[in-house]
Amino acid sequence: MASTLGPLAESGVNLDLVMGYANPDKTVVSIEVFPIANARAQKAARAAGLSKAEFPCVVVSGKNKAGIGRQISASLADAGINVNFFVAQAHGKEYVGLFSFEAQSEADLAMKVLKNSLNGRNGNGKKKTKTRRTA
16 A cells, blocks of 8 residues: 555555555555646546546535434435445534445436535534535
8 A cells, every 4th residue: 555655655646545455365466536627636546556436426424413414314315326335434513424326427416416415404504414526
């Protein structure tokens, strides 16, 4: 992982997410990073041997609250949207979830569904939760 992340670090790419894991047979290792948001980051990612993921993703971030994972998964299930994979974490009072889908059309629909489900307004009119596309 250190050698893969080297070109990104040397190029000043600031990553929000790094996931690394071995396949069950231990012959292949996968490393996933996010975001690769500009040409400099794309060049560094290619130098590291990384390639663009085939699956579109959506990031959900905001204030952590009990049941947010259930709310998200129920909203997606009620809309008939299958999740390819997801990773979520609460850190302090903040929640971040990364959701991957088979097709761009599913990611687009998930964005609409999650915005409707999660983006209630707080007392001063500001959105509580953000959703954004990763690619």
